[in-house]
Amino acid sequence: MDKREYQWAWLMVLPVLVLVAFSAVIPLMTVVNYSLQDILGRSAFFVGAEWFEETLNNSRLQAALMRQFAFSFTILAIQIPLGIGIALLMPKRGWQASAVLILITMPLLVPWNVVGSMWQIFTRGDIGLAGFIIRELGYDYNITANAVDAWVTIIIMDIWHWTPLVALLCYSGLRSIPEAYFQAARIDRASKWATFRYIQLPKLTNVLVIAVLLRFMHSFMIYAEPFVLTGGGPGSSTTFLSQSLATMAIAQQDLGPSAAFSITYFLIILAVSYVFYVTIMNMQKEKAAQQGAGGAE
């Protein structure tokens, strides 16, 4: 083993360092810098952790955070099972499979603002198809006045927009299960439910981890759709974190507090995703460890 060291090899990493610096480190540090200062025009004072304390104690933001969690968990609870269900029902091959795939993925191609506008028109009481029909059926549906209506509408909109992603991931997961498993299940006379429970679901674990993480992060940052649809109202009943942040940073020009808020926001997403990921991975590891203890491999 003749191992020589070339210190200058480290220079090779330089381009990546520069790239990462511009793409991540410098912008993030700018925000950190703002979050510790009070900026008034050209003058700035160092204020330490004051903005963080203020943000964390801000009841308006606390309420938005709670709404945000409620929203994310609601859509996850609906979209994940629904996505699995759709994937199970989708045709397996032939032109039908292609046709269904195209139809299913359509909503994913619609830009956020367009989704908001579409649903805004769709749910209007006077000219919107859904709004009009629901009102004709006798329910006084109004997303600008009734917070429950607004919530339900936003959740349905998100389900419409993003369930296809979950379905698509699950579909690819299901397609990768070898046919022999289903044949074995038939030989063992497994019911449809047992086949799902013991073959399909276990084989979907990995794609479901990805689906849940993606959908969580995505939904936690939701901005354009509710902003266009309800403007965060009625009152602030559908004001989520991103919109609160935008109001602070752009409308009120509170650079310090919004920087502190941004960092907190980012850390929450990071922490939740990390905890989720580690939990799932540990669950699998524990299983492996238990089995490993049972005998030599």
Place this chain on the structure above:
Amino acid sequence: MARIELNNLAHRYAPGGEYALQPMQHVWEDGGAYALLGPSGCGKTTLLNIISGLVQPSEGQVLFDGVDVTHRSTEERNIGQVFQFPVVYDTMTVFQNLAFPLRNRKMAEDYVNRRVRQVAEMLSLTDVLDRRARNLTADAKQKISLGRGLVREDVSAVLFDEPLTVIDPHLKWQLRRKLREVHEQLNLTLVYVTHDQTEALTFADKVVVMLAGQVLQVGTPQELFERPAHTFVGYFIGSPGMNFMPCELSGNEALVDGERIAIDPATAAAASQNGGSLQLGIRPELVRLATEGESGLLLKVDQVEDLGEHQLVTGHFGSHQFHVRLDESEKINSDGLRLVFPVEHTLLYADEHLVGAGGAKHG
């Protein structure tokens, strides 16, 4: 446990298209261990899928113990199957895996418990019963799939689709021995698909050799070795395969490049009636060296390989390559060997098919 009959069975994937399986008529005895042997694409997996009910044959019938099951689904056929790669229920323990087919059939729990332990004992899986199936080795997983077939006492047949493909070489023989053991204990009908002649010959009582959708020969390993019904069988079975040389007939002798080789008179008579292009075939193991004073044919030696227990001589007669397998103790004259072709082992093939008893059956 069942006797499997294939009644005028044939299959083509598209109506009017080419046969994936040529029409065939076979009876596989109850309790027999059968191997379907042939190169990739010869139709052996199609045949297995027809027996398991995964593929509906386009012609003919499949009978289990005289009952027509051609149109019955896999579920109704009561078979067990072991696949090319291990198929186990990942999240279940080994016990749950083995109990699964019984529980799905709503068997009483104390019976399930007893039966699973019995089968686990037989397959040496008792130690791992409480472990999850996911992290076991490939051979243990294959034993689980086998076990899921065996727990059902009324299982008609157990089918194997190249089950040793993913098994480490040093574990292959162990698993194969286990299969033999189980077969002897339970007297099950086993059908084993493989392209590996060693597997087929060591596993099966009867080997079904297939080529291009056609069954060329069904026979014991010894029959396949001593009297291959088709030149392909001679070439495919044995290592190296049988020697074949084009020849002409002259009375009770075959003429190979002018050299005369004695043939069994009955065979010679049959061959002269049959016509067709003739080949002489003999196993490298069944040729012997001429003793002092005995006349023999002169083989020009090209190469001698020492393979431990025996030596393999590659040489030629005229333009025909020829292999001879000789005992380690034999002295080999590198100029040439005088060889004797024992009449009982010198076979004639007309248009690739063995001349004589049974040879023309599949022609």
